[in-house]
Amino acid sequence: MTTSLHQQLCANAWYATLPEDFQQFILNMHKTVQLEKGQVLFFRGDVDDGMYAILNGAIQLGFSDAEGRESLMLIAEANLWFGEISLIDGKPRTHDAIALQSTTLMHLPKAILLDFLHLHPDYWRHIALLLSQKIRPLLLEIEVLQHGSLTQRLARRLLMILHSYDDRNAIQNRQIELSQERLALMLSLSRQRINGLLHELEDAQIIKREFKSIHILDIERLKQLAEASTETNDE
Secondary structure: OOHHHHHHHOOEHHHHOOOHHHHHHHHHHOEEEEEOOOOEEEOOOOOOOEEEEEEEOEEEEEEEOOOOOEEEEEEEEOOOEEOHHHHHHOOOOOOEEEEOOOEEEEEEEHHHHHHHHHHOHHHHHHHHHHHHHHHHHHHHHHHHHHHOOHHHHHHHHHHHHHHOOOEHHHHHHOEEOOOHHHHHHHHOOOHHHHHHHHHHHHHOOOEEEEOOEEEEOOHHHHHHHHHOOOOOOOO
16 A cells, blocks of 8 residues: 555545455555646536545535525535545536645546446445435534524534544544635625624634634533524524
8 A cells, every 4th residue: 555645544534444455446546636726626517527535735515506606515625535426326516626725636537436336336335434424414404504593503514514524633633724704605694693603602712713714622512502402593
């Protein structure tokens, strides 16, 4: 194995738990893709071309509606894998993927990956597990969107960003690299409303705001806010 690359990829728990021959396949058969800031990897509706992992940099995943209004799903950063949805159902891409900065990606081309999975059909379970890591927190967020307060929605979103992709380094550092503008887009709220909510969490010493990032100081209290049972909406 390429030791340094393998060690980096093992920061993601999904890759770290793959069978050794699956890991070796990824290391041997991947292609490297380099994007500059603002460059498009793919658009919503494009034909599936395989799976990707971010080696460094950041990719914005989202879409724009017919009126040009932007909806931001998440900011994908180092060691995050994406592209498994279209691999599973064979349908076009569900969102846009655009580089937020100079970004290097690992690409597993669709034809090569499908051939490998055909030889090892049991390994489709690992692809399903990658998808489930993303679906589970999104389903919980839908519940909060319908019944929870804005504070609860914000707490859930911060925890989802931190935990949903099992990046061990991010979880240990408890540092989320995200501007208030992009967080507002994710929650479909104004920047002013997000600023007020973050200010409340900062006053409570649950988070600390830094330049284009949020440092979680008290993750247990943030979890308590996220898990609070409420039927109110402070919008």
